[in-house]
Amino acid sequence: MPGSGWKSREEWPAGWRAVIPVLPRPLVITVGAMTTEDDRVAVEAETLGAVADGKTYNNQYHFFFRIQRGKVREFKEYFDTLHVFHTFAIETVRGTGNGWESNLREVAETYTRP
Numbered sequence: 001m002p003g004s005g006w007k008s009r010e011e012w013p014a015g016w017r018a019v020i021p022v023l024p025r026p027l028v029i030t031v032g033a034m035t036t037e038d039d040r041v042a043v044e045a046e047t048l049g050a051v052a053d054g055k056t057y058n059n060q061y062h063f064f065f066r067i068q069r070g071k072v073r074e075f076k077e078y079f080d081t082l083h084v085f086h087t088f089a090i091e092t093v094r095g096t097g098n099g100w101e102s103n104l105r106e107v108a109e110t111y112t113r114p
Contacts, residue, residue: 004078012075022088024049024057038071041065055087066105074105 007015032044043063051057059079066074 005076006083007075007077009075012077019084022051024051027057028105039067041067043088057083057087059083 027047027049030046030048032046033042034044035042041064042095043061043065045061045063047061048056048058062078064074064076065072
């Protein structure tokens with residue numbers, strides 16, 4: 001399912017525009033822990049709302065930002081795509097996806113479990 005992962009400046013708002021018509025109103029967005037280190041910012045968040053058909057939309061998110069000179073240069077978003085799939089019957093969230101892509105832009109170390 002498309003949705004989670006690296007987003008371009010155009011992809012992130014386009015994804016939200018596609019699902020806004022079916023999102024609960026009101027939709028409560030709670031921002032949790034935020035962590036910064038060097039040029040990286042990590043944010044945990046959660047949404048909660050009732051969908052028109054009575055289902056509850058309660059998703060958890062992790063956002064990753066890389067900031068340079070006060071502007072977002074890279075953005076990654078993770079959320080429970082299975083929850084979205086089960087909650088919303090719209091083609092945007094039931095697409096074929098773009099294939100697998102590593103979420104790592106840098107590697108600190110690699111471990112091999114024997």
